[in-house]
Amino acid sequence: MKLSFNDKCWLVANIKRVFALPAVIFFFIILFTSSEEAKKGLKTPFVVFGFWSILILIIIGVVALKYAYQIAKFAETNFDQVVSRRTKWKLSNVELHEMKFHFMWETFGWALFSIYMPFVFIVWLICFSINV
Numbered sequence: 001m002k003l004s005f006n007d008k009c010w011l012v013a014n015i016k017r018v019f020a021l022p023a024v025i026f027f028f029i030i031l032f033t034s035s036e037e038a039k040k041g042l043k044t045p046f047v048v049f050g051f052w053s054i055l056i057l058i059i060i061g062v063v064a065l066k067y068a069y070q071i072a073k074f075a076e077t078n079f080d081q082v083v084s085r086r087t088k089w090k091l092s093n094v095e096l097h098e099m100k101f102h103f104m105w106e107t108f109g110w111a112l113f114s115i116y117m118p119f120v121f122i123v124w125l126i127c128f129s130i131n132v
Contacts, residue, residue, distance in 0.1 A: 009081040012074060015110045023117035030124050053123055064115040072108035079103060 003011070011018060075082070079100045088096065 006081075008074065009078050012071060012078070012107060013082045015071075015107055015114065019114035020110050023114045026117045026121035030121060053127065056123060057120060060119045061116055064112055064119075067115055068108050068112035071111040072104050075107040076100065076104045 080088075082103070083096070083099070087099075091099065
């Protein structure tokens with residue numbers, strides 16, 4: 001299914017609502033379960049796989065950075081589609097530029113987190129299933 005331009009703009013504008021929720025859930029699952037693992041003395045993924053788990057996470061991180069940059073670039077170029085006309089008339093050009101800058105970095109951060117965290121969860125899940 002190919003998304004229309006307006007659908008892409010809507011997804012970028014609502015990235016926190018659409019994609020970040022599963023990533024935040026994965027993060028807290030890892031956080032709470034890892035604290036339980038530490039209490040039981042179970043091994044962490046870095047102890048189980050060592051160098052390979054770190055290498056896999058670094059490679060996935062680089063790929064996630066590439067896609068997060070593309071999403072942030074799309075957000076920057078199409079910022080006019082996201083901001084309302086009322087905001088454009090109400091704020092000065094400097095305030096709009098600052099708003100655009102913050103929106104781009106926020107989009108980049110949430111995109112990176114939303115892309116990277118499911119893969120970290122998968123690596124963690126594989127290591128956890130090996131420990132048990």
